[in-house]
Amino acid sequence: MEHIHWYPGHIAKAEKKLKEQINIVDVVIEVLDARIPESSMYPDIEKLIKDKPRLILLNKSDLANNEQTQIWIKKIKEKTGCNTLATSANDNKDLSKILNKVIELGQPKIIKLVQKGLLPRPVRIMVIGMPNVGKSSIINKLIKKTKAKTGAKAGVTRDQQWVRINPKIDLLDTPGIIPLKQEDQKKAYKLAFVDSIGENAYDVEAVANIFIKNVNEIYPDLIKNYYKLEEEETNLENIAIRRNWIVQGGKADTKRCAQNILNDFRVGRLGKLTLDINE
Secondary structure (H helix, E strand, O other): OOOOOOOHHHHHHHHHHHHHHHHOOOEEEEEEEOOOOOOOOOOOHHHHHOOOOEEEEEEOHHHOOHHHHHHHHHHHHHHHOOEEEEOOOOOOOOHHHHHHHHHHHHHHHHHHHHHOOOOOOOEEEEEEEOOOOOHHHHHHHHHOOOOOEEEOOOOOOOOOOEEEEEOOEEEEOOOEEOOOOOOOHHHHHHHHHOOOOOHHHOOHHHHHHHHHHHHHHHOOOHHHHHOOOOOOOOOHHHHHHHOOOEEOOOEEOHHHHHHHHHHHHHOOOOOOOOOOOOO
């Protein structure tokens, strides 16, 4: 298996920035990719957020297997003790449910402030998660792109900008990027499948080959049927030939094929797939 590389210096810097951001909020919204809920969950998340209340969102649920999403919601709730909801940045039906849950989670902090003789203030929240799980889309969904920035807060770093979502919630308008630190290469490959890792960190053909293998194990014949293979083996070369992706000399353009297969998955053309499976 081709190894996916990580960069420790970047990880340390990203962790430091994230901890600084988390210190100034009351509630953390952690975004996972519903297609790989386990693989997109940061293994040391509790160390990063300490005792902050957390709401977990399984984003891109419109691209994931519905039955598996419900199983994962139950499992994550049991494992973390955190409220967990499925969501999609393309649908606002659940927006009030998310906002109400955030207010509920932030109330103990506001009550403590009032007990100290301070005036009540909006709950301060931030959105965190691995790269490309849809954090910015969730922020846009919460803001609805119509709310005004409220500027810097007293006692808070000046470059931190806040957006007033409603009278009870202020949102830090920059997503907290959880650094990629994944010793488990199986999970690393799944992060590559959903485009959480820049392509310069891996070989696209190697990742596509593992993707095909994973999908074949969970959804037999799906790839064969989608790319209209008949008796041919399900591999990059045969798919490229079937799609007429050919380079000079009549050879199969396996790199182009690999990029297209991964993109077909990422945008949902292959169907609603979940690649972290609970039996």
